[in-house]
Amino acid sequence: MRDGLIVADHLSHQFQKRDGRVSALRDISLTVASGEFLAIVGPSGSGKSTLLRLFAGLLQPSEGCILYHGAPLTGTPPDISVVFQKPALLPWRTVADNIALPLQLSGEGSAQQRIAPLIEAVGLHGFGAAMPHELSGGMQQRVSLARALVSQPRLLLMDEPFAALDMMLRGEMNRLLLGLWEETRPTVVFVTHDLHEAVFLADRVIALSPRPGRVLRELAIELPRPRHTIERYGHDVQPYVEQLGALYERLGSREPAS
Amino acid sequence: MFQEQLHPRSHVRATAPTQRKRRVRTDWLTLPIGALALLMLWQLVVMVGDIPAFILPAPRKVAQSFAEMISTGRLWPHVGVTLFETLAGFAIGFAVATVVGYALAKRPHAERAVAPWLVAMQAVPIVALAPLLVSWLGVGLASKIAVSALIVFFPILINTIIGVRSVDQEWHELLSVLHATRWQRFRHLELPAALPVLFGGIKLGITLAVVGAVVGEFIGARTGLGALINIARGGFYDTALLFVALITLALMALALYSAVVLLERLLVRWRR
Numbered sequence: 001m002r003d004g005l006i007v008a009d010h011l012s013h014q015f016q017k018r019d020g021r022v023s024a025l026r027d028i029s030l031t032v033a034s035g036e037f038l039a040i041v042g043p044s045g046s047g048k049s050t051l052l053r054l055f056a057g058l059l060q061p062s063e064g065c066i067l068y069h070g071a072p073l074t075g076t077p078p079d080i081s082v083v084f085q086k087p088a089l090l091p092w093r094t095v096a097d098n099i100a101l102p103l104q105l106s107g108e109g110s111a112q113q114r115i116a117p118l119i120e121a122v123g124l125h126g127f128g129a130a131m132p133h134e135l136s137g138g139m140q141q142r143v144s145l146a147r148a149l150v151s152q153p154r155l156l157l158m159d160e161p162f163a164a165l166d167m168m169l170r171g172e173m174n175r176l177l178l179g180l181w182e183e184t185r186p187t188v189v190f191v192t193h194d195l196h197e198a199v200f201l202a203d204r205v206i207a208l209s210p211r212p213g214r215v216l217r218e219l220a221i222e223l224p225r226p227r228h229t230i231e232r233y234g235h236d237v238q239p240y241v242e243q244l245g246a247l248y249e250r251l252g253s254r255e256p257a258s
Numbered sequence: 259m260f261q262e263q264l265h266p267r268s269h270v271r272a273t274a275p276t277q278r279k280r281r282v283r284t285d286w287l288t289l290p291i292g293a294l295a296l297l298m299l300w301q302l303v304v305m306v307g308d309i310p311a312f313i314l315p316a317p318r319k320v321a322q323s324f325a326e327m328i329s330t331g332r333l334w335p336h337v338g339v340t341l342f343e344t345l346a347g348f349a350i351g352f353a354v355a356t357v358v359g360y361a362l363a364k365r366p367h368a369e370r371a372v373a374p375w376l377v378a379m380q381a382v383p384i385v386a387l388a389p390l391l392v393s394w395l396g397v398g399l400a401s402k403i404a405v406s407a408l409i410v411f412f413p414i415l416i417n418t419i420i421g422v423r424s425v426d427q428e429w430h431e432l433l434s435v436l437h438a439t440r441w442q443r444f445r446h447l448e449l450p451a452a453l454p455v456l457f458g459g460i461k462l463g464i465t466l467a468v469v470g471a472v473v474g475e476f477i478g479a480r481t482g483l484g485a486l487i488n489i490a491r492g493g494f495y496d497t498a499l500l501f502v503a504l505i506t507l508a509l510m511a512l513a514l515y516s517a518v519v520l521l522e523r524l525l526v527r528w529r530r
Contacts, residue, residue, distance in 0.1 A: 058431055082435045088428040092450045092528035105436045105446070131528060 004031035005155065005187050006055060010064035012212075013050055023212035024050045028064070030206060030215060037181065037188045039198035041244065042208030048191045049085075051213070052159050055189060056082050080155040081148035085163055087140035089132040095119065095143050096128040102151040114150060121180060122146045138169045142176070149180060158190045162197070171232050174200055178228035199223075199240040200232050207244055209251065217247055315498040323498040324505070337506060339482040343399055343471035344514070347406020348464055355411045356456075359418025360448075369419070376415070384409045385473050392477040402474030402482070409470035410463040417459025421452030457522045464518050468511045483507050 011028040024047035057076035066073040122142040327333035395401035475484025490499035
């Protein structure tokens with residue numbers, strides 16, 4: 001278990017609020033294997049986004065430590081990408097220039113031969129010169145996904161990237177993500193409150209408790225790959241979703257939407 | 259129609275970005291028409307009210323005076339001096355305000371410490387400081403530039419702080435994950451994000467800079483449009499000349515403001 005890409009060892013995190021400290025995560029230990037697609041689910045306030053920000057080096061844990069490639073994590077690792085819940089596109093840049101941003105900042109120049117195929121791959125043919133405000137929410141999130149993939153990351157951290165999209169579009173984006181993931185198979189940590197999405201995408205689902213977040217359950221999803229061609233609401237998907245749903249129901253907490 | 263309702267895929271919603279509505283613009287006409295109407299009203303008031311020229315000269319008299327000032331070349335030194343003071347004052351006020359504003363925006367603790375001083379400074383009318391500045395810096399250009407710079411400082415400072423603070427947290431996190439250097443963060447995030455707000459301050463500042471220069475000239479100067487107003491008032495009570503100075507000032511402020519709007523259109527094309 002200690003030879004994963006990410007090893008979280010007894011992680012706790014507290015936020016300093018005006019009326020004292022709020023505990024967001026308590027005693028989280030988990031391992032993310034290299035090449036694994038891991039989903040983290042939990043109700044609002046279970047600290048799942050906090051966990052992702054800890055992995056991204058954007059926050060420092062209050063207790064415990066994170067190993068990345070076996071070494072303690074200090075700051076943001078070099079070969080990762082993050083997709084946020086909001087597309088976070090720079091409104092003064094075109095679609096193509098937004099996708100090129102990571103390459104530009106790392107001094108690789110805006111390699112057109114890498115950007116044009118990526119625009120195609122996320123289904124935005126002909127929109128390279130468009131400005132972000134001209135796109136719908138779903139299209140903006142496609143751009144954000146392309147931007148995360150352009151640097152060919154080893155680790156992709158995704159923080160409820162499709163939560164703001166309607167159900168049908170979310171299914172479409174799930175398939176798109178899986179199709180792209182199959183090509184290079186980076187390690188993915190995918191945070192969501194949608195149990196169905198988690199089961200459909202991931203090799204393994206980690207269920208967090210309400211605040212402060214603790215690991216309630218780890219569930220291996222033994223569905224065949226590639227999955228972007230199987231039915232998202234198929235018979236083999238449903239039992240896993242029900243198991244996770246029942247878990248939260250027993251807990252008496254507000255069940256995350258599925 | 260039905261097809262669309264059956265397949266509500268939201269990404270078909272956006273139309274091709276190149277198609278934009280073209281409309282015949284008529285709003286540029288409002289300024290000349292308004293000016294003409296004002297002139298006619300002015301003429302009417304002078305004629306009907308039988309007002310003496312030293313109170314309100316007829317537009318024709320002002321036009322004569324204007325023509326004379328231009329043909330003899332006497333107007334230009336005044337315009338040149340006031341324009342120089344305005345631009346120099348604005349440049350200095352802008353430079354100091356943006357640097358201080360950026361530093362304060364990045365350090366909320368420093369801003370809390372400095373804020374009372376800034377507000378107190380702003381509470382003293384800068385115009386009332388003009389006599390003091392003239393006696394400190396002399397009747398030359400320096401005192402006018404100083405008044406202008408001081409009056410420009412505050413709006414630019416506030417807009418810089420608001421602009422830099424307007425950057426979304428997620429954008430900052432994105433650039434952190436991308437290992438952006440401080441310069442890259444400034445160049446690719448903070449500067450473009452702050453520009454629309456900053457331009458609000460620049461528009462206010464450039465017109466205030468003219469006011470600052472003129473107020474400085476009132477206190478003591480031989481050339482400049484403010485000085486010309488003093489000359490027109492003193493002794494002869496040449497009200498027509500006074501109007502020439504006022505109209506020139508208004509045109510100068512308008513030209514400067516238009517230049518800023520043009521620059522804004524060039525630099526902030528992304529915001530509709």
